[in-house]
Amino acid sequence: MTKSKASKTRTRIDALRAVIEKECTAPTCRESGTCRHEGEKEAARHMLSRLLEKLKDAAGDEREERAQMWADIYERGYDSHGNTYRMGAKYRSGxxxxxxxxxxxxxxxxxxxxxxxxxxxxxxxxxxxxxxxxxxxxxxxxxxxxxxxxxxxxxxxxxxxxxxxxxxxxxxxxxxxxxxxxxxxxxxxxxxxxxxxxxxxxxxxxxxxxxxxxxxxxxxxxxxxxxxxxxxxxxxxxxxxxxxxxxxxxxx
Incomplete structure (x- = not known):
């Protein structure tokens, strides 16, 4: 079964976090006291940051689209399924x-x-x-x-x-x-x-x-x-x- 876009993104995030959080067990790194894999982890942090930022922007766009969709529905008073929507000028929720x-x-x-x-x-x-x-x-x-x-x-x-x-x-x-x-x-x-x-x-x-x-x-x-x-x-x-x-x- 082909993975969805959301599923692929979640897999990439999990993989990047695994690289970042994995404790280095290489003998040479332990002997030298300096992990030569730190560069790899830093690259994973940057990639994860960019990916999460894109997800945040996409979520923001989706919220704006949904807000605009509902604004249009309230303006015309109904949706495509025959349900009527209207909000009075002085209506306040609660x-x-x-x-x-x-x-x-x-x-x-x-x-x-x-x-x-x-x-x-x-x-x-x-x-x-x-x-x-x-x-x-x-x-x-x-x-x-x-x-x-x-x-x-x-x-x-x-x-x-x-x-x-x-x-x-x-x-x-x-x-x-x-x-x-x-x-x-x-x-x-x-x-x-x-x-x-x-x-x-x-x-x-x-x-x-x-x-x-x-x-x-x-x-x-x-x-x-x-x-x-x-x-x-x-x-x-x-x-x-x-x-x-x-x-x-x-x-x-």
């Missing part, structure tokens, strides 16, 4: 779920604050662009009465971003439809403004997330966590209010 939830809260708070802050006039015809990134941000532009909540889901595998106090006329469109019994019922669908707000909140949460190789074809889910954006339509809110009223009545 970060706790509490830290991620706190970061999401801080980002939402900043967006709300910046959305209400007027642009600063710095001089004739000059306007500061420091807060312009939030000028058309759905979070900052959402109605003032809307409240946001961020909580960690059961099992620490998800983060839920809730939207409360949504103005009905701003967030929902009522549609009269016919149900399977032939009766008329109201169905609520989101306005484009609410859809934009939910998409922006989702992106805020995903900035702290990472996907390490999920593949839906094999039911493999390797995300750091799952981001949910929750909002209740008027019908759901009315049902919750009625349920809470009955619950309090039973406890009274």
């Amino acid at each position: 970060q706790s779920m509490k830290e991620r939830a706190a970061g999401i809260r801080a980002d939402i708070k900043m967006a709300r604050k910046a959305g209400k802050t007027p642009l600063v006039q710095e001089g004739p015809g000059l306007v500061s662009q420091a807060l312009e990134t939030y000028r058309f941000d759905p979070i900052g532009e959402a109605p003032e009465q809307i409240k946001f909540r961020v909580r960690i889901g059961a099992g620490y595998g998800s983060i839920h971003i809730g939207i409360d106090n949504i103005p009905q006329e701003w967030g929902w469109i009522a549609e009269e439809v016919t149900d399977y019994k032939g009766g008329k019922v109201t169905r609520w669908r989101r306005t484009q403004a609410l859809k934009d707000l939910e998409a922006e909140l989702k992106s805020v949460g995903e900035a702290y997330n990472a996907d390490h190789g999920s593949n839906t074809m094999t039911d493999c889910f390797a995300k750091a966590f799952i981001v949910f954006v929750d909002s209740d339509d008027p019908e759901t809110l009315a049902w919750r209010a009625e349920y809470e009223r009955k619950r309090r009545g039973r406890r009274a």
Whole structure:
């Protein structure tokens, strides 16, 4: 069987070390007190040094190639086997779920604050662009009465971003439809403004997330966590209010 390149290299290293470490037993060298094989050992030391240096450089090149390969995979979001990879801009390895939830809260708070802050006039015809990134941000532009909540889901595998106090006329469109019994019922669908707000909140949460190789074809889910954006339509809110009223009545 033909030896591999790595196997041949290991054999050469072992042979050179054997020459370097071998104790000289030649009678002439012992009688003279000077080993005439020292030159051979010195040559072996130099050769071993050069060989190890080449191996070190090769290993370094391999690490760089692998780092570049993974950088390319994360940039396009998937590998050649259909596994998806993504790393959010604010994702940090080892970060706790509490830290991620706190970061999401801080980002939402900043967006709300910046959305209400007027642009600063710095001089004739000059306007500061420091807060312009939030000028058309759905979070900052959402109605003032809307409240946001961020909580960690059961099992620490998800983060839920809730939207409360949504103005009905701003967030929902009522549609009269016919149900399977032939009766008329109201169905609520989101306005484009609410859809934009939910998409922006989702992106805020995903900035702290990472996907390490999920593949839906094999039911493999390797995300750091799952981001949910929750909002209740008027019908759901009315049902919750009625349920809470009955619950309090039973406890009274």
